[in-house]
Each structure stands twice: as C-alpha cells, then as structure tokens.
Amino acid sequence: MNGPTGDRMIRVDMTKQTAEIVPFPDAWKLLGGRALSARILLEQCDPKCDPLGPGNLLVMAPGVVSGTAAPTSGRISMGGKSPLTNGIKEANAGGNPGQDLMKLGYRCIVVTGQPKDAGKRFGLEVGADGAKVVPADAHKGKWNYKLVEDLAKQYPQTASFISIGPAGEMRLTGASIACTDQEQDRHPSRHAARGGLGAVMGSKGLKYVAVDAGKARVRQPAKRKEFMDLCKKYTKDYLAGPQMFKTGTSTVVPIANMLQTFPYKNRTEGQSPDAATLDGARIVESFATRGGGMHNCMTGCIVQCSNVVHDAEGKYKTSALEFETLTLLGANCAIASWEDVADLDRLCDEVGLDTIETGAAIAIFMDSGGMAWGDAAGAKRILREISEGTELGRAIGNGAVATGKWRKHHRVPAVKGQALPAWDPRPLKATGITYLTSAMGADHTAGLIVNPGLPAEEWARASQEAQLVNAVTDSSGFCQFLQPNLDAIREFYGLLYGEEVTREQIADIGWQCMSDEWEFNRRAGFKPQDDVMPECIKQDPIGPAKLVWDVPQEIVEKAYRRQPLRPELFAQKAAG
Amino acid sequence: MPVVVVPPPYRGPTAGEGEIRVDAATVRECIEAVAARFPGFRDQVLDGRGAVHRFVSLFVNGDEIARERLDARLAPEDRLEILAAIAGG
Numbered sequence: 199m200n201g202p203t204g205d206r207m208i209r210v211d212m213t214k215q216t217a218e219i220v221p222f223p224d225a226w227k228l229l230g231g232r233a234l235s236a237r238i239l240l241e242q243c244d245p246k247c248d249p250l251g252p253g254n255l256l257v258m259a260p261g262v263v264s265g266t267a268a269p270t271s272g273r274i275s276m277g278g279k280s281p282l283t284n285g286i287k288e289a290n291a292g293g294n295p296g297q298d299l300m301k302l303g304y305r306c307i308v309v310t311g312q313p314k315d316a317g318k319r320f321g322l323e324v325g326a327d328g329a330k331v332v333p334a335d336a337h338k339g340k341w342n343y344k345l346v347e348d349l350a351k352q353y354p355q356t357a358s359f360i361s362i363g364p365a366g367e368m369r370l371t372g373a374s375i376a377c378t379d380q381e382q383d384r385h386p387s388r389h390a391a392r393g394g395l396g397a398v399m400g401s402k403g404l405k406y407v408a409v410d411a412g413k414a415r416v417r418q419p420a421k422r423k424e425f426m427d428l429c430k431k432y433t434k435d436y437l438a439g440p441q442m443f444k445t446g447t448s449t450v451v452p453i454a455n456m457l458q459t460f461p462y463k464n465r466t467e468g469q470s471p472d473a474a475t476l477d478g479a480r481i482v483e484s485f486a487t488r489g490g491g492m493h494n495c496m497t498g499c500i501v502q503c504s505n506v507v508h509d510a511e512g513k514y515k516t517s518a519l520e521f522e523t524l525t526l527l528g529a530n531c532a533i534a535s536w537e538d539v540a541d542l543d544r545l546c547d548e549v550g551l552d553t554i555e556t557g558a559a560i561a562i563f564m565d566s567g568g569m570a571w572g573d574a575a576g577a578k579r580i581l582r583e584i585s586e587g588t589e590l591g592r593a594i595g596n597g598a599v600a601t602g603k604w605r606k607h608h609r610v611p612a613v614k615g616q617a618l619p620a621w622d623p624r625p626l627k628a629t630g631i632t633y634l635t636s637a638m639g640a641d642h643t644a645g646l647i648v649n650p651g652l653p654a655e656e657w658a659r660a661s662q663e664a665q666l667v668n669a670v671t672d673s674s675g676f677c678q679f680l681q682p683n684l685d686a687i688r689e690f691y692g693l694l695y696g697e698e699v700t701r702e703q704i705a706d707i708g709w710q711c712m713s714d715e716w717e718f719n720r721r722a723g724f725k726p727q728d729d730v731m732p733e734c735i736k737q738d739p740i741g742p743a744k745l746v747w748d749v750p751q752e753i754v755e756k757a758y759r760r761q762p763l764r765p766e767l768f769a770q771k772a773a774g
Numbered sequence: 775m776p777v778v779v780v781p782p783p784y785r786g787p788t789a790g791e792g793e794i795r796v797d798a799a800t801v802r803e804c805i806e807a808v809a810a811r812f813p814g815f816r817d818q819v820l821d822g823r824g825a826v827h828r829f830v831s832l833f834v835n836g837d838e839i840a841r842e843r844l845d846a847r848l849a850p851e852d853r854l855e856i857l858a859a860i861a862g863g
Contacts, residue, residue, distance in 0.1 A: 440831050440838065440857055453829050453858050456818060457783060479828060625786075648860045651785030773860075 201420035201695040205305045208329045210322060212402040213252060213311030217322065217329040222305040228691060228699065230262035232288040233673035233711035234306055235277025239286055240714045242308070245722035249281035249394075250369050250401040252312035258299075258360065258407070259307075261675020263690050265300025265417045267426060269433050270680040272297035272496040274377065275672060279722070280393035282371040282555070282597055283615040283639045286718040289395050290643065290672050292495040292504070293377030293388035294358035298411035300675075302326055313403040319367070322407040323353075326414060334405045339364050339585065341548040342376045342386040345406065350384060353408045360407040361386055363550025364585040366396030367405070370595035372555040373397040376547065379495045379504070379517065387504075387517035388495050391552035392641055393616060394597070420696025428693060432686065433500050443503035443679045446492060447521035448478020448536075454521065457650060458741040459622040462529050464558075464565040465611050468622060468740035470529035480536050481505055481519060488512050496677075503679045507540050516544035522642075525620035526557025531564060531577060538574035545581040551595060556581070558598035558617030563590075566605035609734040614639030614724075623735060624745040625650055631661035631749065634729040635757040637715035643678065643774035644668060657749065658756035663767050665757070666708035671772040673711060681771035684708075705763055716758070729754060776848045778804050779855040780815075787814030801832065802844035804854050819856060831857040 205222035229237055235257040247253035257277040264272050274296030280287035299307070304324065313320070321334040337345055342363045349359055359378045366373040373396025378384035419425035451473055454460045458468030470476065485491045488508040495504040495518065509515045519540050527546075528539040546553045560577050563569060568590075569576045583591040593604040598617035602610035611618040616639035623630025628647035636644035645664030652660055667684060674690075676682045688704040731747040739746050778794045785792060788808070796807035809816035821827050826841035833839065833855040839846055848854060 440833070442831075442857070449829060450860060452827065453783065453860060457786070647782075649782035649785055649790075651788055651790035652782070653790055 202303070202417045205303050208304055208307045208324065210307060210309045210329070210331065211311045212309060212313055212320065212331070212404060215313065215320060215331040217331055219328055226305075227695060228262060228707060229673065230264065230305065230675060231259050231273065231275040231673040232277070232290070232669060233707055234259045235275050235288055236286065236711050236714040236718070238306070238308060239277055239279070240718050243279060245279065245286075245718050247279060249279040249284065250397060252310070254279045254398055254401070256309040256395065256398050256402060256404075257306055259305065260296035260300045261673060263694060264296045264675035266419060266694065267416050267429050267498065268676070268690055269429060269436070270496070270499040270501050270677045271675040272498060273672070273675050273677050274299070274390070276375050276390035276395045278395050278398045280395065281369070281397050282394040285614060285639065285722055285724055286637050286715045287393035287395060288638065288672065289375070289390035289392045291375070291377045291388045291390040292379070292499075292677060294380045294496055295360050295377045295407070295409050296675060297497055298358050298409040299324065300417060301411040301414040302409070307407070309399075309402050309404060312401060316403070318403050319405040320403050321405055324407060325410045326412055337405050339367065342550055343548055346378055346384055346386045349406060349408060354410055354412070356412050357408050357410040359384065359386065360409070362396045362399050362405060363548055365550040365595050366400035368584075368587065368592075368595065369397040369400050370394070370551070370584070370592065371397055371600065372552050372559065372595050372597040373400065374550050374552050375399055376550060380497045381493070385517050387547055389547065389552070392554065393638070396550050419694045421693045425690070425693040428689060436500055436680070441501075443501050444492065445482050446478055446503045446505045448481055448505065448519055448524055450521045451477045451524055454525070454620065457648070458625045458745065459620060460525055460529050461620065461622055463532050463571060464530060464561040464609055465618070465622065465734065466609075466738060468625065468745070472529060472532070472534035475534050476524045476528045476536050476539065478505075478521070478524065478536075481507060484508070490514070499677065501677060501679050516540050516547065519543050522620050523553040523557070526554045526617075527560070527577070530557050530561045532571035533574045533577065534572060535574065541578055542574070542581065545578060549581055549584045551581070551584070554619050555597040555617045556594060558611065559594045559601040562598055562601045562607055562610060563594065563605060565609055566607040568605060609738070611732050611734055612640060613731065614728060616640045618735070621646055621648070622740070623731060623747050624740055627654070627749050628652055628657040628660040628664070630731065630747055631657055631754050631757050632665055634731065634754050635661065636665055637712070637719045643672070646773045648773070654753065658753055659761050662757045662761055663770060664773060665712060666705065666767070667770050667772050668774055669711040670704060670708040673707065676772070678772040678774040681773070683771050684768045701763065701768055705767065709760060726755070775850055776804055776852045776854055778808050779853055780808070781856055781858055781860070783858055783860040784815065784818045784856065787812045787818065799847055800844065801834070801839070801846050801848065801854060804848065829858055833857060
C-alpha cells in the first residue's frame, strides 16, 4: 500500500468567485502546513506584491499527518505575504478545520485574486462533493462568535469553520484568522494570529470557510497496524510522562516572571508586580466554583492544554487564555487581573485580532500617555470601537509599529514590523537570534530557547536547531505542545507512506522550508540590515543583571549558515 | 553521589551546567547543595517557605515524586531531575 492517494488542492479565485479542485502533486506528499505554504508562496506569489492586493495568495494548509489517528495532529497553517511585516508569514492554529480538510483529502486551499467590489463578502463551502464560493453579505461585519452561531444554523453539526471578524474585513494589519474548536458550540477561539493574515483574508472578500467532513473517515496509512501501534505507544508514553502542559501555558507565568521575561509596562521591566493575579493558577482555581476546565481544542488531542474560562456566574467567557495573552494584554499593559485579560481575550477573538500585537499596541499607547497604565476598561472600550473605524481603533488594530508611528513614540518593541512576544530577547539571547533571523520576524513559535545559561558560542546553533525542529513540526500537523522530535515525526511519516524517511530527509524538509522563506523575503526586498533589534531592547536594561540586547551581529549571522547535523537535533523537542 | 539534573530554563545561576553531582542524601539536601554552589538556584526551585514551587516537578530516576517529599532519601547512583514547563503560547 502507498498510504493516502488521490489528494487534491482547492484553488479559489476570488476575482471570479470560483473554486476548482485540482490534483495535489505527489512530489509534495511530505510537505504540509508551513513547508507547503512556503513552497507555494515562493513558486506562485510575487514577493513584491501588495499584501492586500489581488496578487497575494492566502494558503490554508493542514499538516502531513493531519486527518490521521496520530495524536494531536490537526494543526493548520495559514500562509501569505504579511501586511504587517511585508515578508512571508505562517500562522498556525488548532481547532478542527485541519483535521476535516485532510479527512476529505484536501491538502490545502489556495486563495487568489480579489473581488472588484470591496464591499462584498463571500463564504467558501468545502465538502465531499467539492467546493464553491457563496455570497455572504448577510454576515458582513459580524463578530466571530455571532458569525459562527449563525453559520451553525446554516451548516451541519459536523462542519468546522474558519473566519475573520471585522478587523480582517477592515484589513487591519493585526487581524487574525479564527478556527473553531471541537466543542459542540464550536467556539471561534483558535486563532492563526500573527502577522495580519486576517487582513489578507479580508482583502479577498472571504468572510468564512465552512468545512464539512460529514462521515469521512480518518486517513489510512500505508502500514496501518504499525501506524496504529505507534499512535498507541506514543500516547501511552506521553500520558505516563510529566505532561507539562496539562494546566495550560497560563501557568508558566510565575516561571517566566522569575526569569525576567514577563514584560511589564511596555517592556520597561522584565518582572510584573501582578504576576500572582495574572498566574494561570488563578484560572485553574476558578474551575472549582465556576465550571470550565481544561479541554482539547481539536479532535484527537491528548495534551489538553487549552482552558475553557467561565465568568463569575458560571457562563462561558473565553477559551485558550494563554501565557502570551496574559503577558501582552496583562502585565505589559499593567492590567493586573486575569479576569480583565479574559475579557480582552474574548474581545480580540470576537473582533479577530492577534492578542500579542494588540497588547503591544495598547502598551505603546499607554506608554506614550494616551491612557493610564492598567486601564482595563479603557482597553476594552478600544477593542469594542475597532468596528467603528476610529483613528485610535485603527491604530491599535494595525499593531505596535502603526501605533508607535501615530503616537510618535520612541519605544516600539518590534522586529521586522511584528511586536515582540512575551519571551524577551534580553535574558533569552538565543531566542532573540530566532527573532532576528526567522523570516517570520519576532515569533517565539519559530524557535523558542529558554536556556539563560547557554554559552554565547552556542546561541546561533541553538536558534538554528530550534527553528529547524519547529519548521518541521509546523509542517507535520503535530502541535508544538505535544513536543514531538524529528525522529518521531519521521517515523510517523514513514509509516504513513510506507517508505522510510531518513534523518537527513526530515532535516532537509525543515531546512528547505526555512530557505524558501528566507528567499521569499530576499526577493521581497529584505536585507541583512533588517535583522536588528529595536533601540529600546538594546538600550533599556531589565533585571538585577541589567540585561540588554548586546549580541554581536556576527553571532546572529551564524544562524543562517547550516550546521552539520548532530544526533541531539533529532531528539530535540519542539518548543514554542 | 546523586546527580541533580537542571532543566535549561534554570541554568542561568548554574552558568550552563546541566548535571551537578552533589554530596547529599535527601532531595532537599541535593537542592540545597546545588544552591550553595550556585546562588540564585534555590529561589527557582523553592518558595519563601522552603517548599517546592507549584510549577516545578521532581523526578527520581525517571519516576515523579510528590513535591512534599523533600526528605525522600536518595542512593548515591540516583538522578534527581527538576522539571519546569517552559513554553507557550
């Protein structure tokens, strides 16, 4: 047996509002998610195009093992030229659309063109019978939860949804793409958030994608028994281990605070006095009296790192209130209460905005005197205003750099136009090298290294290896929080297609993905001098050790030179 | 002498050292022995009351032990691994 065959792609032309099913090239069978998106973009998208114009592509690509029985394997990559960074972008999300597309045999959706009438809205319906573009003006301007509530009346219970909120429709460069989770209510709480791909989807007039896999079965591997045995063993070993994310990433807060990477007041300090009230342990404590709890965002997930957060009355408030959101919308804005951050998280999910970029933008607005530090009510008001198109709403919705320019503010912590996430490069030098050298810009999911004691001579290699492992993981469909390593991923691939995938091959997939992304950015006009930290990160010290970014550029540049493969690379777990 | 395995996020105070052999007979003595050599390490593992932080897990020879069992005895060939979830998201 050869494993899954007859895979297809959906090509959507939004200028003509047509959808065409075409064969998926067999040569790409080991490409999925991020690597597939990078390859398509490099081959089919002009890197100098206007990211919000008809020439940009929007790629939606599940991973190689998505749709199979492999645990926690349904991640989906959204890709395109980012209107935030003007470079290539991949943003990754959970939820069920990835699983559902692959169960139907669709390896990706590629959206091109743009409706002539920018005021029109459309949906894309995907099912076993094919795909078609349908009018969706009735859903124009809807917030994501209301949209999904209404779509649930139109489509079967088996459907999952990909959508944008008003931020994407307004083409704001902080806009996210939402995917629904596997709960019965199908919350639009899983966001492919970074880099403004929601604006790209909005520029194509596409308000939603409905994927109905109906009764489609999981994909069958070439070596079925061995694949299932591997799934069972992997699951058993994982559940017998420490399960580091069983209370979610929100409980990372105290450790991050301890390590001076819980930025406070627009990153002017590395620790927050509000760590105790922003600690995810408070969220876990709330489950006892309010309900909610930990759950899996996608079918088949064994990690269950996602929280379902209820309000004081026991009603659902938001889901996946994570460490980054607690940091950027909490500590970084001096907003002290996790409950306020939960409200902000819900508002970002509704309007369709990246919580990291939005938190960074609000902190810059506060830092520039636009509003008081810690003004949670004011922050909520801004997010509610986004749909009204106010100058303030637009600035915040367009992210940190736009807000900084509007306010003529000097402290704008961003790299390649994208706001720094919680993991601060001043104590975490190797992670800083990832931010500078990844084509994504400041993206911790591109390769996070939390090892403050790492010697300087190892920083560049640590960053490169983390970037490579994460590139493969984000192409596989596995969630980074399952923490797979390259040996595990290649073993799954080998059983899926009935042919061994060597260590060299799996490493080459990761390296080629990174190389495709670097090449796209080079053609887009990026130069080595763009690999720089903002002045505030080079000059503003944090912590008792007065840490600043002081890594010489010659060390940073080493991350681009491919290191010889070493055995440790294949045992290294994904981290993001 | 038991070996204390320090996770990467905690290797700032240990100057990058990930495995530290100590002359100690209990879990607590191991932690204190590392702390005596590397200032700053203790606060990463123990809180102000001397209890293990909620976000830290302890493993002896691959088996998790309860955080309260700081007085658990260790054999000379044992490995005490300190784990902390660091990632996210």
